[in-house]
Amino acid sequence: MQAINKYGFYGQIILLVVLVMLPFIITSSYLNHIMTLILLWSFVATAWAYMARFGMVSLGHGIFLGIGAYFPTMMFNYWSFTPWIGIWVGVAIAVATAAVLGYACFRFGLLGDYFALVTLAVAEVSALTIMAFRETTGGSLGYTLRATGKISDMQFSDKRVYYFIALILLIGAVYIWRRIDRSPIRLALTAIEESEIAAASLGVSVIRYKMMITLLSAGLTALGGALYAQYVTYVSPDTIAGVGVSLSVCFKAILGGMFTVLGPFVGSTIIVALEEYVRISMGASFLGLSQIIFGISLLIMIIFLPKGIMGSMSLAISRKLNRID
Amino acid sequence: MFEQILMALINGILLGGVLALLAFGLNLIFGVVKIIHMAYGQFVMLGFYFIYTFHTSWHIPLLLAMALGIAAMGLIGILTQLLVINPLLNAPRLNQLLALASLIIVVENLAQVIWGADYRGIPLSMPIIQFGEIFIRSSFLIAFIGAIVTLWFLYLFLNRTYLGLGIRAVAQDLEMAKGMGINPKVIYYITLMTGGALSGLVAAFFVPIYTVHPHFGASFTLMAFVIVVFGGMGNLMGGFISAFIIGIVTSVTAVLSSKEVADIVALLMFIGMMMVRPEGLLGTES
Amino acid sequence: MLNVHDINVFYDEFQALESVTVKIEKGQTVIVVGPNGAGKSTLLRTIAGLQKPRRGSIEFEGHRIDRMEAHQIVEGGISLVPEGGRVFPHLTVMDNLKVGSYNKGARPIAKQRLPQIFQLFPVLADRRNQRAGSLSGGERQMLAIARSLMAQPRLIMLDEPSLGLAPLVVNMVFEFIKSMKQEGYTVLLVEQNANKALKVADYAYLIESGKMVFEGKSEDFDKNPYIKTAYLGL
Numbered sequence: 072m073q074a075i076n077k078y079g080f081y082g083q084i085i086l087l088v089v090l091v092m093l094p095f096i097i098t099s100s101y102l103n104h105i106m107t108l109i110l111l112w113s114f115v116a117t118a119w120a121y122m123a124r125f126g127m128v129s130l131g132h133g134i135f136l137g138i139g140a141y142f143p144t145m146m147f148n149y150w151s152f153t154p155w156i157g158i159w160v161g162v163a164i165a166v167a168t169a170a171v172l173g174y175a176c177f178r179f180g181l182l183g184d185y186f187a188l189v190t191l192a193v194a195e196v197s198a199l200t201i202m203a204f205r206e207t208t209g210g211s212l213g214y215t216l217r218a219t220g221k222i223s224d225m226q227f228s229d230k231r232v233y234y235f236i237a238l239i240l241l242i243g244a245v246y247i248w249r250r251i252d253r254s255p256i257r258l259a260l261t262a263i264e265e266s267e268i269a270a271a272s273l274g275v276s277v278i279r280y281k282m283m284i285t286l287l288s289a290g291l292t293a294l295g296g297a298l299y300a301q302y303v304t305y306v307s308p309d310t311i312a313g314v315g316v317s318l319s320v321c322f323k324a325i326l327g328g329m330f331t332v333l334g335p336f337v338g339s340t341i342i343v344a345l346e347e348y349v350r351i352s353m354g355a356s357f358l359g360l361s362q363i364i365f366g367i368s369l370l371i372m373i374i375f376l377p378k379g380i381m382g383s384m385s386l387a388i389s390r391k392l393n394r395i396d
Numbered sequence: 397m398f399e400q401i402l403m404a405l406i407n408g409i410l411l412g413g414v415l416a417l418l419a420f421g422l423n424l425i426f427g428v429v430k431i432i433h434m435a436y437g438q439f440v441m442l443g444f445y446f447i448y449t450f451h452t453s454w455h456i457p458l459l460l461a462m463a464l465g466i467a468a469m470g471l472i473g474i475l476t477q478l479l480v481i482n483p484l485l486n487a488p489r490l491n492q493l494l495a496l497a498s499l500i501i502v503v504e505n506l507a508q509v510i511w512g513a514d515y516r517g518i519p520l521s522m523p524i525i526q527f528g529e530i531f532i533r534s535s536f537l538i539a540f541i542g543a544i545v546t547l548w549f550l551y552l553f554l555n556r557t558y559l560g561l562g563i564r565a566v567a568q569d570l571e572m573a574k575g576m577g578i579n580p581k582v583i584y585y586i587t588l589m590t591g592g593a594l595s596g597l598v599a600a601f602f603v604p605i606y607t608v609h610p611h612f613g614a615s616f617t618l619m620a621f622v623i624v625v626f627g628g629m630g631n632l633m634g635g636f637i638s639a640f641i642i643g644i645v646t647s648v649t650a651v652l653s654s655k656e657v658a659d660i661v662a663l664l665m666f667i668g669m670m671m672v673r674p675e676g677l678l679g680t681e682s
Numbered sequence: 683m684l685n686v687h688d689i690n691v692f693y694d695e696f697q698a699l700e701s702v703t704v705k706i707e708k709g710q711t712v713i714v715v716g717p718n719g720a721g722k723s724t725l726l727r728t729i730a731g732l733q734k735p736r737r738g739s740i741e742f743e744g745h746r747i748d749r750m751e752a753h754q755i756v757e758g759g760i761s762l763v764p765e766g767g768r769v770f771p772h773l774t775v776m777d778n779l780k781v782g783s784y785n786k787g788a789r790p791i792a793k794q795r796l797p798q799i800f801q802l803f804p805v806l807a808d809r810r811n812q813r814a815g816s817l818s819g820g821e822r823q824m825l826a827i828a829r830s831l832m833a834q835p836r837l838i839m840l841d842e843p844s845l846g847l848a849p850l851v852v853n854m855v856f857e858f859i860k861s862m863k864q865e866g867y868t869v870l871l872v873e874q875n876a877n878k879a880l881k882v883a884d885y886a887y888l889i890e891s892g893k894m895v896f897e898g899k900s901e902d903f904d905k906n907p908y909i910k911t912a913y914l915g916l
Contacts, residue, residue, distance in 0.1 A: 363501075574732060574753055
């Protein structure tokens with residue numbers, strides 16, 4: 072294990088340096104745009120995996136993305152409320168929503184696939200709510216952020232600013248992941264996953280720890296949604312709320328491996344890149360085809376690599392190292 | 397206003413019959429294979445497209461096209477068992493759930509690539525029946541009667557045949573069923589085939605009512621879930637009753653406010669039920 | 683007739699049976715006694731194909747059955763009466779019996795078989811349309827046995843049929859096992875109730891922690907001082 076940690080540490084330093092240099096080396100604004108999307112989705116997928124790796128697989132994170140995306144955007148468009156503060160309002164609302172939902176779920180002891188199904192329904196409710204208030208939200212047609220180009224409105228002339236914001240957020244999310252790993256929460260929640268009763272007998276306040284992770288995950292997800300909206304300057308229930316995006320976030324994390332810290336990053340990179348590649352090389356009319364390939368590869372992954380790419384890789388590496396030792 | 401609500405009530409009951417059929421398929425699969433078929437509504441969508449293609453492009457008479465569509469969906473059910481469910485039979489429940497969820501992506505985009513994003517339908521003029529101030533679309537009535545008759549046949553199949561008995565035995569106690577000489581693999585294939593064919597049948601009933609598009613199935617997947625959970629997962633009778641409850645509630649709410657609010661109400665009923673009584677309306681614990 | 687040769691059975695990493703060998707001749711009633719958790723049920727489950735041995739072989743009437751699926755083994759003529767009268771609680775008594783005759787060999791003669799079964803167990807005839815879950819423990823055990831007889835087995839295996847039953851009912855069950863022998867069935871019975879079981883047995887095995895520790899005729903068991911004190915309470 073020691074050896075992996077050492078390699079892993081150097082690997083991460085190199086990765087970080089590369090990520091910081093990348094926007095200066097690659098000047099194509101299109102590629103920079105893709106890289107920014109990758110980092111944003113990596114951030115969201117990492118936040119999603121906070122919960123999932125402890126057995127709370129949410130298929131409803133779209134509601135947090137949606138809250139984070141819609142509230143600051145609408146507050147800015149209608150009241151000229153600066154997103155610099157509006158974002159935090161969105162995050163706060165998302166955290167409050169998560170508190171209500173999470174408490175209800177954990178209080179009633181919803182586990183495993185029941186939890187997944189309830190959160191899936193919640194995601195659908197979020198999309199339907201946007202549709203129901205179509206006069207204010209734009210409904211399924213979506214909603215465009217008013218352009219001012221002012222830094223005070225969080226609009227930058229150099230789009231690369233968002234790349235670095237996303238990078239800082241991702242680093243933050245990874246740091247929090249590591250902190251959770253070292254905290255008693257991790258031990259307690261791993262115990263929960265093995266057996267709720269065992270954890271309870273250890274004197275662990277199961278609900279409290281689950282709530283902490285849930286609020287953290289929801290808040291960061293909303294932050295990701297908010298920045299996505301500010302960056303893309305367009306929101307719609309298909310792209311940032313509802314079932315589709317909820318599943319897409321969880322698939323990104325699962326593909327990369329939701330039990331490893333860089334898994335969601337790897338998964339997001341592969342999926343965003345794959346989508347873009349197929350879209351460019353086959354044209355927009357074949358967008359569906361890329362999604363079919365994506366869906367099938369997910370199926371194959373779930374069947375043959377249930378731990379995800381990073382999970383399976385680190386397992387293979389540790390086996391190899393153990394053999395050498 | 398009163399007539400409108402009464403008509404919504406009647407439509408809710410009529411549509412409830414078709415939803416009961418849909419819920420039956422989902423329930424059967426859950427009860428026997430212990431898998432939640434996340435893409436069940438998408439199967440209905442696929443069945444609809446099959447019938448559309450058979451009739452519109454291949455010029456097969458409509459009823460024959462429907463029969464072929466139902467058969468094709470039965471085949472898709474078998475393929476789902478073979479390619480997706482069999483390899484995951486012993487996997488964690490969540491992996492099964494996600495695998496079937498990724499099937500949503502595959503099926504929806506397949507429809508998008510083959511048939512495009514446009515709304516497609518088979519124009520049929522079906523008479524409207526009038527009782528005083530009340531108007532009932534005969535397409536709804538036919539769908540309702542067809543669904544009830546089908547459910548009756550399914551009831552007989554489950555209760556009067558060895559195969560049906562085998563299905564019920566596997567649903568109750570897999571290991572014991574094996575010990576009685578039942579091959580569960582065969583039962584699984586038959587269950588998925590029946591479930592697939594049912595989704596095709598629901599699609600056939602929908603042909604005179606709706607037009608189809610690649611995202612047509614999503615709302616039916618959720619509706620079927622809501623009904624199944626509300627009635628108790630794996631409880632066929634519970635599913636039957638709750639189909640009518642949900643059918644009426646959504647239909648009346650839609651008239652009073654909007655389609656979205658109706659769906660939200662149904663989903664909130666589902667969420668509430670999951671929390672307070674996860675075993676459902678008629679379910680028993682364990 | 684049945685030849686279990688040197689089998690090892692595991693549940694994941696836990697070894698439940700270690701080089702277990704059991705032989706049964708046609709028409710015999712053979713019992714396996716032993717304490718709770720010794721591996722008695724595992725032995726029956728393995729013969730029935732519900733568990734696979736990692737080593738060794740099982741032959742029935744000259745055919746290897748240890749790699750067969752459970753449903754094939756039933757068709758081959760072995761029927762298991764599971765522990766605790768495990769019936770299908772939501773099915774009627776009638777349907778439970780019908781499930782018993784599910785295998786291809788038993789189906790055509792199920793109609794003739796049913797009156798015979800009802801003659802043997804009149805109580806089941808009275809309750810034929812009740813859900814099996816509503817039966818008493820003894821009735822369930824009867825139903826489980828009757829269901830196995832519906833399968834037209836040549837070897838019938840009973841897993842602790844007396845467990846949790848009132849003494850009077852236990853006597854009935856053992857009387858019944860005796861009468862099955864007279865009808866020509868080959869019986870493999872596992873029991874904690876060694877006293878009663880030995881009285882009906884032609885040959886017996888003692889299993890402890892997954893290993894066969896003693897075998898012989900009933901008289902041999904009665905003579906063994908260790909078994910006398912540990913199992914027969916003498």
